[in-house]
Amino acid sequence: xxxxxxxxxxxxxxxxxxxxxxxxxxxxxxxxxxxxxxxxxxxxxxxxxxxxxxxxxxxxxxxxxxxxxxxxxxxxxxxxxxxxxxxxxxxxxxxxxxxxxxxxxxxxxxxxxxxxxxxxxxxxxxxxxxxxxxxxxxxxxxxxxxxxxxxxxxxxxxxxxxxxxxxxxxxxxxxxxxxxxxxxxxxxxxxxxxxxxxxxxxxxxxxxxxxxxxxxxxxxxxxxxxxxxxxxxxxxxxxxxxxxxxxxxxxxxxxxxxxxxxxxxxxxxxxxxxxxxxxxxxxxxxxxxxxxxxxxxxxxxxxxxxxxxxxxxxxxxxxxxxxxxxxxxxxxxxxxxxxxxxxxxxxxxxxxxxxxxxxxxxxxxxxxxxxxxxxxxxxxxxxxxxxxxxxxxxxxxxxxxxxxxxxxxxxxxxxxxxxxxxxxxxxxxxxxxxxxxxxxxxxxxxxxxxxxxxxxxxxxxxxxxxxxxxxxxxxxxxxxxxxxxxxxxxxxxxxxxxxxxxxxxxxxxxxxxxxxxxxxxxxxxxxxxxxxxxxxxxxxxxxxxxxxxxxxxxxxxxxxxxxxxxxxxxxxxxxxxxxxxxxxxxxxxxxxxxxxxxxxxxxxxxxxxxxxxxxxxxxxxxxxxxxxxxxxxxxxxxxxxxxxxxxxxxxxxxxxxxxxxxxxxxxxxxxxxxxxxxxxxxxxxxxxxxxxxxxxxxxxxxxxxxxxxxxxxxxxxxxxxxxxxxxxxxxxxxxxxxxxxxxxxxxxxxxxxxxxxxxxxxxxxxxxxxxxxxxxxxxxxxxxxxxx
Numbered sequence: 001x002x003x004x005x006x007x008x009x010x011x012x013x014x015x016x017x018x019x020x021x022x023x024x025x026x027x028x029x030x031x032x033x034x035x036x037x038x039x040x041x042x043x044x045x046x047x048x049x050x051x052x053x054x055x056x057x058x059x060x061x062x063x064x065x066x067x068x069x070x071x072x073x074x075x076x077x078x079x080x081x082x083x084x085x086x087x088x089x090x091x092x093x094x095x096x097x098x099x100x101x102x103x104x105x106x107x108x109x110x111x112x113x114x115x116x117x118x119x120x121x122x123x124x125x126x127x128x129x130x131x132x133x134x135x136x137x138x139x140x141x142x143x144x145x146x147x148x149x150x151x152x153x154x155x156x157x158x159x160x161x162x163x164x165x166x167x168x169x170x171x172x173x174x175x176x177x178x179x180x181x182x183x184x185x186x187x188x189x190x191x192x193x194x195x196x197x198x199x200x201x202x203x204x205x206x207x208x209x210x211x212x213x214x215x216x217x218x219x220x221x222x223x224x225x226x227x228x229x230x231x232x233x234x235x236x237x238x239x240x241x242x243x244x245x246x247x248x249x250x251x252x253x254x255x256x257x258x259x260x261x262x263x264x265x266x267x268x269x270x271x272x273x274x275x276x277x278x279x280x281x282x283x284x285x286x287x288x289x290x291x292x293x294x295x296x297x298x299x300x301x302x303x304x305x306x307x308x309x310x311x312x313x314x315x316x317x318x319x320x321x322x323x324x325x326x327x328x329x330x331x332x333x334x335x336x337x338x339x340x341x342x343x344x345x346x347x348x349x350x351x352x353x354x355x356x357x358x359x360x361x362x363x364x365x366x367x368x369x370x371x372x373x374x375x376x377x378x379x380x381x382x383x384x385x386x387x388x389x390x391x392x393x394x395x396x397x398x399x400x401x402x403x404x405x406x407x408x409x410x411x412x413x414x415x416x417x418x419x420x421x422x423x424x425x426x427x428x429x430x431x432x433x434x435x436x437x438x439x440x441x442x443x444x445x446x447x448x449x450x451x452x453x454x455x456x457x458x459x460x461x462x463x464x465x466x467x468x469x470x471x472x473x474x475x476x477x478x479x480x481x482x483x484x485x486x487x488x489x490x491x492x493x494x495x496x497x498x499x500x501x502x503x504x505x506x507x508x509x510x511x512x513x514x515x516x517x518x519x520x521x522x523x524x525x526x527x528x529x530x531x532x533x534x535x536x537x538x539x540x541x542x543x544x545x546x547x548x549x550x551x552x553x554x555x556x557x558x559x560x561x562x563x564x565x566x567x568x569x570x571x572x573x574x575x576x577x578x579x580x581x582x583x584x585x586x587x588x589x590x591x592x593x594x595x596x597x598x599x600x601x602x603x604x605x606x607x608x609x610x611x612x613x614x615x616x617x618x619x620x621x622x623x624x625x626x627x628x629x630x631x632x633x634x635x636x637x638x639x640x641x642x643x644x645x646x647x648x649x650x651x652x653x654x655x656x657x658x659x660x661x662x663x664x665x666x667x668x669x670x671x672x673x674x675x676x677x678x679x680x681x682x683x684x685x686x687x688x689x690x691x692x693x694x695x696x697x698x699x700x701x702x703x704x705x706x707x708x709x710x711x712x713x714x715x716x717x718x719x720x721x722x723x724x725x726x727x728x729x730x731x732x733x734x735x736x737x738x739x740x741x742x743x744x745x746x747x748x749x750x751x752x753x754x755x756x757x758x759x760x761x762x763x764x765x766x767x768x769x770x771x772x773x774x775x776x777x778x779x780x781x782x783x784x785x786x787x788x
Contacts, residue, residue: 310518401413559617
């Protein structure tokens with residue numbers, strides 16, 4: 001697959017022959033959009049002046065409104081569903097004429113249909129699938145019209161918010177008659193030594209010309225620094241007319257830089273398909289990493305010769321206020337924030353994510369469990385993908401594997417989450433084997449797992465189903481998986497979904513064969529709010545909220561997982577409830593304790609004389625607590641990773657903690673101050689300049705503060721934002737799971753004294769002024785620059 005960042009591959013001249021390198025161009029701009037099933041919308045003249053101009057990616061449903069009677073129910077976040085149409089008029093450039101032309105979609109939600117000049121060219125039920133259609137035979141000189149129908153009217157169809165429309169990127173690809181087939185190039189490093197790595201490239205070449213051709217691969221490898229790191233060529237083979245044939249080439253890299261956790265060292269393979277006469281028939285570019293991965297039954301996960309515990313979180317694909325059309329900067333902000341808490345792995349729950357999300361994980365050095373399906377033939381929602389699974393799952397799985405197999409971050413495939421077919425083992429084993437074989441065929445370099453659902457109830461460990469998997473995965477019930485490992489020590493095991501209690505972590509930490517765990521979840525996400533009920537619009541199960549503010553439970557996790565020194569103060573306001581042995585979906589569907597548990601503030605509701613239970617989460621050997629500068633004593637870190645506790649007579653002012661290393665040196669600090677009455681808005685811009693692109697967003701943090709600039713934790717003032725100059729408001733959020741104000745609104749109440757303004761640049765130069773005012777408090781402004 002040509003990476004979406006490859007805008008245009010220049011034509012090459014070799015031996016005075018004309019090169020036919022493929023060209024990929026962004027196809028996101030200048031579409032029109034209309035809601036409703038419009039008769040004739042697929043035809044050349046199917047639009048009218050009422051259609052709205054949009055650029056892609058576009059999630060029309062996130063505009064709302066939220067409605068407690070929505071057909072999607074709380075599972076879909078109470079947001080709208082239905083049919084929507086997209087149209088784009090385009091003209092072929094002179095360079096595109098006479099070539100093969102393809103349109104490639106990263107995702108259309110859902111049950112999509114695509115038409116070119118009124119001719120239907122394809123249908124795809126799966127809203128998370130990426131797909132490519134050839135449109136050559138339907139094109140004409142002058143204007144051409146592409147129309148896309150996206151249909152989410154069958155509801156409920158998902159257990160979480162899934163969005164609507166053409167919510168991912170689109171590209172137009174042109175090539176010659178001989179070209180790399182869809183996602184046809186596959187790069188592996190089968191042998192890695194201390195100073196050398198073998199690079200093997202396989203590329204499926206489709207010959208759509210009338211005569212047979214002969215060709216070979218010419219490979220140029222470029223290193224992380226962009227310099228040429230190696231060249232080699234493959235054997236010449238015949239390309240029969242009308243068929244796809246795999247060409248191969250193998251070479252070496254000297255002194256390769258390893259891709260590793262936190263080290264996104266990436267290489268690029270330039271793959272040229274070269275005819276006997278020297279003509280370049282096609283050119284492909286693939287990014288890859290040099291790394292060794294292995295799952296072992298006795299010791300878990302290994303990367304580059306190091307035994308590493310995977311400290312992962314599952315996340316859903318939505319970008320909070322952006323819905324499913326997520327700017328890359330939002331994902332980057334979120335992933336870097338999770339990395340700061342010690343997270344080194346992500347599980348894509350529970351479907352394929354966008355290609356650029358995996359590109360980002362590649363660059364950041366984050367390990368990925370890449371998941372394909374949330375259900376097989378047994379429904380979880382009445383109108384979900386189970387209706388299409390039998391007919392479409394093999395194609396969807398194969399495309400998914402081929403699309404993502406070159407990503408260095410992907411270390412394991414998951415073919416299902418809590419699949420309800422497993423109580424019927426004959427059926428389940430057949431499906432498991434079929435899907436696993438597809439992944440093994442397309443990518444023999446990685447293992448396959450799935451998130452087993454109560455395997456002791458359905459007998460998966462006894463009837464052989466679990467042992468069909470390369471790595472046995474189980475959701476929750478860590479002690480059951482440990483016992484399954486002890487019962488059969490050849491089993492490789494991983495926690496595919498886990499609760500956030502300390503008991504869940506210790507079970508994984510202290511059992512060496514456990515490869516790691518994936519918490520439910522890394523971040524709050526839209527939907528899955530049925531059991532909580534209206535007015536909940538999102539699920540508050542994350543280490544961070546929708547705006548990526550770290551919760552106390554996130555700081556607790558950092559004290560267990562982060563490599564850097566961590567100390568954090570909290571006030572315990574409810575008793576601990578251990579949910580480790582509760583049924584699946586821990587922390588989501590089960591009753592929760594009243595109140596938030598722990599608060600990171602020193603502003604209790606009552607100011608009279610009383611005692612506060614202070615808890616410190618820390619990974620330093622020793623901590624010391626201070627109240628208004630007076631030491632309340634030192635305490636050591638608890639061996640069981642539990643919070644360090646103090647009973648503190650409340651006094652207004654500052655409570656602080658320092659963490660000491662083994663030598664007695666201060667290595668970390670934290671403090672909380674008592675807040676007074678709210679008097680002003682405080683703004684902090686995370687960027688100084690932003691460009692007018694889909695992916696570039698300016699994030700401005702909003703706090704309601706007292707006269708000393710201390711955030712007022714219970715402040716809930718109505719806030720109003722204005723954006724002036726060379727930008728516009730992209731979204732306004734506060735992270736509250738019960739605030740159903742649409743994200744495009746310029747007004748929103750503060751929640752916990754906070755909010756987040758997200759802005760886009762509309763020009764390449766100029767100032768963007770962001771002002772936030774609040775009821776009865778002083779407003780504040782910040783200015784960003786628009787840039788090219």
